[in-house]
Amino acid sequence: MKLLLITSVSEFEKEVCKLFKKAEILVYSTSDIQGQKFYVSKTIQDNWFSAQRDSHDSKLYFSFTTEDKIDAIFKGVEEFNAEKSKSNPIKAIVLDIEKYIN
Numbered sequence: 001m002k003l004l005l006i007t008s009v010s011e012f013e014k015e016v017c018k019l020f021k022k023a024e025i026l027v028y029s030t031s032d033i034q035g036q037k038f039y040v041s042k043t044i045q046d047n048w049f050s051a052q053r054d055s056h057d058s059k060l061y062f063s064f065t066t067e068d069k070i071d072a073i074f075k076g077v078e079e080f081n082a083e084k085s086k087s088n089p090i091k092a093i094v095l096d097i098e099k100y101i102n
Contacts, residue, residue: 001097002070004028006061006077008090009035013059015080016090020061023072028063056088070094 004025008016010032020028035058074092081089 001064001100002067003095003097004061004063004065004070004073004092005095006073006090006092007033007035008059008061009088010057010059012080012085012088012090015084016059016061019073019076019080019090020063022076023069025063025065025069025073028061031060033058033060064097064100 006016020026035056037054037056077090077092
């Protein structure tokens with residue numbers, strides 16, 4: 001059993017849902033989150049208010065699933081990022097689950 005976590009900007013919600021469906025991960029959960037990004041300025045004029053920060057509406061997706069489905073969704077995420085999203089890539093990680101109760 002693995003725990004799959006995916007984050008993306010909210011604009012990619014439909015695409016991420018298609019990735020889950022294509023990987024045959026039919027049960028997953030979502031949560032709205034705020035992505036934060038700090039920019040370090042290079043000049044003193046740009047650094048008047050210290051660091052600048054942008055906030056982005058984002059989504060967190062998570063699912064308990066199997067290794068074969070993880071491989072399928074990772075392939076889809078890599079393809080999507082290569083083709084459509086260089087500035088805001090979909091991010092995915094997997095955590096091993098040592099114990100669980102079903």
